[in-house]
Amino acid sequence: xxxxxxxxxxxxxxxxxxxxxxxNQVAPFALLVLVLFAFALDPNRAVLKQAAAGLYWVxxxxxxxLAVQRSSAVESAEGARDQLRLSGxxxxxVFLGKAAAxxxxxxxxxxxxxxxxxxLYDVRLASLWLVTATCLLATVGLAAAGTLYGxxxxxxxxxxxxxxxxxxxxxxxxxxxxTEAWQAAIAGHPGDGTQWLRIxxxxxxxxxxxxxxxxxxxxxxx
Amino acid sequence: MNYVYAGYSVTFVVLALYALRVVLRGRALRRALPPADDR
Amino acid sequence: MTRPPVPRWVTRSLxxxxxxxxxxxxVFGLWVMGPTAEQGDYSRLLVVHPPVATYxxxxxxxxxxxxxxxxxxxxxxxxxxxxxxxSAEVGVVFCGLTLVTGSIWGRPVWGVxxxxxxxxxxxxxxxxxxxxxLALRRVPASEEVRSRRCAIxxxxxxxxxxxxxxxxxxxxxxxxxxSIDLLQPDKHLDTAHNVGLLLGFIGLGLAFAxxxxxxxxxxxxxxxxxxxxxxxxxxxxxxxxxxxxxxVGAPV
Numbered sequence: 001x002x003x004x005x006x007x008x009x010x011x012x013x014x015x016x017x018x019x020x021x022x023x024n025q026v027a028p029f030a031l032l033v034l035v036l037f038a039f040a041l042d043p044n045r046a047v048l049k050q051a052a053a054g055l056y057w058v059x060x061x062x063x064x065x066l067a068v069q070r071s072s073a074v075e076s077a078e079g080a081r082d083q084l085r086l087s088g089x090x091x092x093x094v095f096l097g098k099a100a101a102x103x104x105x106x107x108x109x110x111x112x113x114x115x116x117x118x119x120l121y122d123v124r125l126a127s128l129w130l131v132t133a134t135c136l137l138a139t140v141g142l143a144a145a146g147t148l149y150g151x152x153x154x155x156x157x158x159x160x161x162x163x164x165x166x167x168x169x170x171x172x173x174x175x176x177x178x179t180e181a182w183q184a185a186i187a188g189h190p191g192d193g194t195q196w197l198r199i200x201x202x203x204x205x206x207x208x209x210x211x212x213x214x215x216x217x218x219x220x221x222x
Numbered sequence: 223m224n225y226v227y228a229g230y231s232v233t234f235v236v237l238a239l240y241a242l243r244v245v246l247r248g249r250a251l252r253r254a255l256p257p258a259d260d261r
Numbered sequence: 262m263t264r265p266p267v268p269r270w271v272t273r274s275l276x277x278x279x280x281x282x283x284x285x286x287x288v289f290g291l292w293v294m295g296p297t298a299e300q301g302d303y304s305r306l307l308v309v310h311p312p313v314a315t316y317x318x319x320x321x322x323x324x325x326x327x328x329x330x331x332x333x334x335x336x337x338x339x340x341x342x343x344x345x346x347x348s349a350e351v352g353v354v355f356c357g358l359t360l361v362t363g364s365i366w367g368r369p370v371w372g373v374x375x376x377x378x379x380x381x382x383x384x385x386x387x388x389x390x391x392x393x394x395l396a397l398r399r400v401p402a403s404e405e406v407r408s409r410r411c412a413i414x415x416x417x418x419x420x421x422x423x424x425x426x427x428x429x430x431x432x433x434x435x436x437x438x439x440s441i442d443l444l445q446p447d448k449h450l451d452t453a454h455n456v457g458l459l460l461g462f463i464g465l466g467l468a469f470a471x472x473x474x475x476x477x478x479x480x481x482x483x484x485x486x487x488x489x490x491x492x493x494x495x496x497x498x499x500x501x502x503x504x505x506x507x508x509v510g511a512p513v
Contacts, residue, residue, distance in 0.1 A: 145417065148413075148417055149414075149417070152397070152410050152413060152414055152417075153397075155402075156400050156402060157400075157401070158400055162393075162396060162397065162400065165389075165392065165393045165396055166393040166396075166397065166414065168389075169386050169389035169390045169393060169418075169421070170390065170417060170418060170421045172386050172389075172425065172428075173421065173424045173425050173427075173428035173429075176428045176429070176432055177428050180431075180432065195431060196431075199424060199427055199428050199431075202424060202427075203424050206420050206424065207417075207420070210416070210417065210420060214332075214413055214416070217332060217409065217413060218409075218410070218413060220409075223302050225303060225306075225365050225366070225368060225369045226290075226291070226302055226303060226305045226306055228365050229306045229309055229310070229362045229365045229366060230287060230290065230291075230306075230308070230309060232358065232361055232362065232365065233309045233313060233358055233362060233465075234283065234287075236354065236357075236358055237354070237358075237468055237472070240351075240354050240472065241468075241471075241472060241475070244472065244475045244476050244479055245475060247479050248475065248478055248479045248482060251479065251482035251483065251485075251486055252482060254486065255482065255485055255486060255489060256489075
């Protein structure tokens with residue numbers, strides 16, 4: 001399973017490296033979102049600074065939508081799904097691989113957005129370990145749930161509009177918890193953040209486990 | 223008290239309308255399909 | 262299926278019971294129950310709000326269970342998929358009602374139409390999850406593909422609910438401290454209130470069951486229509502146009 005995962009992850013990341021969608025489109029989009037928030041809110045910095053954690057994670061959520069869309073679009077080329085199924089790869093491995101690729105892209109974007117927030121919103125990330133832990137756990141959860149939904153919506157004509165409707169409500173607790181954790185980190189009270197890490201962890205475990213078990217079912221098509 | 227009336231009416235009116243919709247849809251379908259022995 | 266899963270007399274009694282108990286509940290709520298010390302007249306909304314909230318969850322619970330049964334190869338039957346869909350739609354109606362009654366209750370008691378109370382927020386997310394599921398059900402795809410994907414989607418959504426609850430509860434205590442609970446704990450309720458609450462639960466519960474059964478039947482008919490409907494439509498066109506059937510398909 002792990003070998004298959006590495007194979008699939010490598011494939012997805014290579015496709016990404018070649019097409020550079022994440023770097024050329026999603027990253028600028030992410031930064032643009034941060035800028036737009038600044039326009040939408042009081043240019044007076046205090047408001048932005050207070051809301052920074054939440055705005056950051058909303059931006060991350062948008063990016064995750066795009067990343068997941070890409071990830072599932074890769075598979076909807078002619079017969080790609082069938083090839084994937086028939087290739088004999090362990091579906092759990094395929095799931096882990098795709099999720100890992102999405103997670104990797106997300107982490108890079110999060111780094112970029114983090115720098116953006118520090119610079120544009122004048123935020124100090126006082127407790128870096130909490131910030132990192134939050135990002136890691138939240139990303140794993142988002143990537144897992146996103147890959148599941150991405151595959152669910154794959155091949156359907158309404159995929160682009162359906163995917164956000166499906167994924168965002170499920171991702172809501174991640175948004176909530178990650179924001180709270182970051183706020184604790186910014187405020188310099190990392191202790192307050194640990195309960196939120198627990199939720200993020202539970203979310204990640206649930207969806208990774210579910211994906212590992214059910215992805216095979218998803219790939220099976222009549 | 224108006225709020226209470228509002229709450230009650232919304233609940234029961236919506237449920238009644240929904241019930242109507244379901245029943246009417248069922249009837250329309252049953253008319254459109256040839257009779258079958260399973261319901 | 263040669264026998265209807267639920268005999269007619271059962272649904273009939275469910276329906277009548279629903280109407281009867283709901284009427285009793287309303288009577289209790291408006292006339293027998295008195296105002297409470299904490300919320301005055303508004304606690305009468307006890308009769309509708311908690312029951313619809315509960316049955317929204319029940320609806321989704323049924324959808325989840327039916328989805329599991331559909332996914333397990335040994336118990337896989339089209340009926341479970343149909344039940345999942347029916348229960349989800351009824352659930353969404355109840356969920357919407359929960360949000361509306363919650364809002365209506367909140368307005369006089371808290372002074373605002375909406376508050377990010379943990380329970381209401383969780384219900385709002387539940388509503389969004391349901392809507393996504395129902396949207397997925399309407400997507401054109403082969404029946405097997407759609408049923409399986411919907412079943413998995415239902416489970417993904419259901420797994421989210423407990424996480425949701427923990428997150429929103431901790432979130433609320435963090436930001437609001439102790440907020441006024443819409444629902445008073447039982448010790449504040451006198452007998453009349455408890456009976457009213459019970460009548461509400463029974464009446465709306467029977468209504469819920471009746472609606473799910475009816476909706477399930479419609480779902481079955483829709484499934485048949487999908488299969489046979491196209492042929493019937495062609496028949497109807499043939500009859501309309503007076504084209505003898507042996508000429509169908511030939512250039513007119």
